[in-house]
Amino acid sequence: MVSELPWDPKTGTLKRALVDGMINPACRHALEAALILKNEHPTEITVITMGPPIAEEVLREALAMGADRGILISDSKIAGADTLATSKILADAIKTACPDFDLVLCGCHTSDSETAQVGPQITEELNVPGIAYVDQLELNNRSLRIQRLSDGFTETLDMPLPGLITVTTQQNAPRYISLSGLEDAFSEADITCLDLNDIGLNSGLTGSDRSPTRILRVYSPVTEKDNTVMRGSAGKIVQQLFDQFDDKIGGAIGKDIKEHQS
Amino acid sequence: MTMNEQLTEIWVFGDYRNYFQNRVTLQLLSRGVELAQKTGATVCAVVFGHEVDEWVGEYIAHGADRVLVIDHPELKQYKMETYVNLMVQLIEDLNPDIILIGATNFGREFAPRIAKRMQTGLSADCVGLDINEDGIMVQTAPSFGGNVLAEIITPECRPQMATIRPGTFQEIPHNYERTGEVVKLELPDNLPEERVKLVQSERSTQRFQRIEEAKVVVCGGRGMGSKKKFRKLAELAALMNAEIGATRPVIYANWIESEALIGQAGKNIKPKVLFSFGISGAIQHTAAIKNAEFIIAVNKNPKAPMMAMADIAIVADANQVCTAMIKELKRRIR
Numbered sequence: 001m002v003s004e005l006p007w008d009p010k011t012g013t014l015k016r017a018l019v020d021g022m023i024n025p026a027c028r029h030a031l032e033a034a035l036i037l038k039n040e041h042p043t044e045i046t047v048i049t050m051g052p053p054i055a056e057e058v059l060r061e062a063l064a065m066g067a068d069r070g071i072l073i074s075d076s077k078i079a080g081a082d083t084l085a086t087s088k089i090l091a092d093a094i095k096t097a098c099p100d101f102d103l104v105l106c107g108c109h110t111s112d113s114e115t116a117q118v119g120p121q122i123t124e125e126l127n128v129p130g131i132a133y134v135d136q137l138e139l140n141n142r143s144l145r146i147q148r149l150s151d152g153f154t155e156t157l158d159m160p161l162p163g164l165i166t167v168t169t170q171q172n173a174p175r176y177i178s179l180s181g182l183e184d185a186f187s188e189a190d191i192t193c194l195d196l197n198d199i200g201l202n203s204g205l206t207g208s209d210r211s212p213t214r215i216l217r218v219y220s221p222v223t224e225k226d227n228t229v230m231r232g233s234a235g236k237i238v239q240q241l242f243d244q245f246d247d248k249i250g251g252a253i254g255k256d257i258k259e260h261q262s
Numbered sequence: 263m264t265m266n267e268q269l270t271e272i273w274v275f276g277d278y279r280n281y282f283q284n285r286v287t288l289q290l291l292s293r294g295v296e297l298a299q300k301t302g303a304t305v306c307a308v309v310f311g312h313e314v315d316e317w318v319g320e321y322i323a324h325g326a327d328r329v330l331v332i333d334h335p336e337l338k339q340y341k342m343e344t345y346v347n348l349m350v351q352l353i354e355d356l357n358p359d360i361i362l363i364g365a366t367n368f369g370r371e372f373a374p375r376i377a378k379r380m381q382t383g384l385s386a387d388c389v390g391l392d393i394n395e396d397g398i399m400v401q402t403a404p405s406f407g408g409n410v411l412a413e414i415i416t417p418e419c420r421p422q423m424a425t426i427r428p429g430t431f432q433e434i435p436h437n438y439e440r441t442g443e444v445v446k447l448e449l450p451d452n453l454p455e456e457r458v459k460l461v462q463s464e465r466s467t468q469r470f471q472r473i474e475e476a477k478v479v480v481c482g483g484r485g486m487g488s489k490k491k492f493r494k495l496a497e498l499a500a501l502m503n504a505e506i507g508a509t510r511p512v513i514y515a516n517w518i519e520s521e522a523l524i525g526q527a528g529k530n531i532k533p534k535v536l537f538s539f540g541i542s543g544a545i546q547h548t549a550a551i552k553n554a555e556f557i558i559a560v561n562k563n564p565k566a567p568m569m570a571m572a573d574i575a576i577v578a579d580a581n582q583v584c585t586a587m588i589k590e591l592k593r594r595i596r
Binding site: 082084109112113116120121125129130132133145149151152153154155157158159163169170211214215216219221225229231233234238241242245248249252253254256257258 | 279280283284342343366367368370371373374375377378379381382383384385386387400404405410411412413414415416417418419457458459460461462463464465466477478501502503504510513514516519520521526527533534535545546549556558564569570571572573574575576577578579582583585586587589590591594595596
């Protein structure tokens with residue numbers, strides 16, 4: 001499957017321009033959580049993403065779900081940004097586009113690299129309270145009560161606004177997008193495209209310059225065993241499996257599974 | 263880049279909250295000791311909390327040369343902002359070269375915030391750590407849609423930081439004869455107040471799975487077909503005293519709670535026998551099961567990567583084989 005992945009073996013970074021522009025699953029849950037909040041507490045939802053021009057598709061999808069406006073940070077200098085650089089760029093975009101924000105919601109991680117680092121790092125950059133891996137949330141008088149499962153503990157936490165949370169995929173199942181919503185999102189979408197200059201990052205540094213990490217190499221580990229292949233009906237295969245490996249399986253499960261003559 | 267850098271100190275964050283279920287701190291001490299031997303560094307555990315002498319003793323018994331402790335009633339429960347402030351202050355005072363943090367939920371929120379404050383690099387959920395000829399730590403992490411592994415370094419900024427997936431390394435057996443230096447530090451009085459308030463914290467009613475230590479694991483993927491069919495794995499697992507694991511798509515589909523995730527952002531396992539049902543085998547998952555001794559994989563697609571790494575590759579419908587196994591085991595076990 002590696003050959004189908006658009007990563008550049010020279011730089012070891014993902015050619016994001018070639019990845020189709022679909023909202024990351026956890027971010028979709030974050031947007032749903034925002035839309036539910038908006039139902040009870042009228043507000044404006046701005047969706048911000050960073051990437052090549054095609055990432056605009058992500059914003060259109062978000063607008064179709066119900067977001068009010070979209071901001072795309074696109075700049076050739078962004079390439080090669082690691083999580084530290086990405087969080088700096090996104091935090092500066094938030095400060096520029098939404099200086100009076102109440103709440104930032106992020107997906108808890110992306111499905112491509114799953115570092116889960118950008119949300120907590122934006123929290124630090126914005127210097128606001130933040131909570132990661134949020135399952136449920138409820139807003140009362142500018143205080144957000146959240147619930148999450150963290151390392152085997154069910155935690156209830158209160159966080160004053162403004163603040164930042166990262167949202168898991170356990171709750172807030174995303175709504176379906178209506179056809180009319182989708183049409184509107186493509187005809188009269190409120191989308192602004194900003195580059196690094198627009199958000200005050202005009203020092204000429206590239207994403208890669210701002211990134212303390214370097215990728216030495218990227219490789220696909222190959223594990224192939226000289227294995228036994230079994231085919232046929234499920235019942236027969238299972239008989240054969242337990243007959244042939246009764247010691248191994250029985251030993252591991254601590255039960256006698258030998259076929260007894262009766 | 264500093265050539266032939268001499269490391270002096272490797273820090274391991276003491277994440278003791280689930281000491282008996284999650285041994286990641288001990289596993290990191292163990293790998294820390296190996297890395298330190300290559301460079302002459304010392305391994306230092308950092309412990310924040312209240313009445314933590316027990317953990318301090320355990321960390322020394324498992325390989326720490328030194329333990330930095332801040333013991334105060336204020337720290338009785340894990341507090342993110344306070345712990346970040348304390349750690350950053352210690353790093354600024356003592357300049358460690360490397361900081362290793364277990365990829366628990368807490369660790370994966372804690373580490374990026376520290377890295378941001380220190381303006382240094384951080385790799386996530388590593389499955390390998392080594393020191394190269396220049397004395398730089400090479401961090402191996404699954405990446406890019408989970409199909410490849412990346413080797414990452416932080417050549418210039420310090421400290422070099424990584425979170426490491428639980429189960430990646432083997433802990434050193436405890437030795438209570440070992441001695442180490444315990445450095446007790448005062449809680450600074452200039453700490454900003456924690457902005458996030460912990461209202462309630464309860465051990466989850468779900469049994470805390472010790473899947474990392476399980477002898478038999480039954481893992482299910484999207485190929486099981488549906489949430490209802492996936493639940494059959496629980497019956498099979500119960501018959502075999504096995505733990506249940508799952509892949510990312512199954513967690514996304516909400517067929518089982520996220521605690522069951524095997525692979526990136528989840529757990530590594532090393533069972534004697536692993537049953538893999540309807541799993542195609544993205545590296546996010548396969549990197550986490552490579553230490554399984556004997557793998558039986560069921561998949562309709564004989565070319566799935568999971569089948570290539572199995573000892574027994576069963577080409578069939580995962581759900582049907584699961585059902586047949588339940589029936590056959592019930593007949594055989596008496």
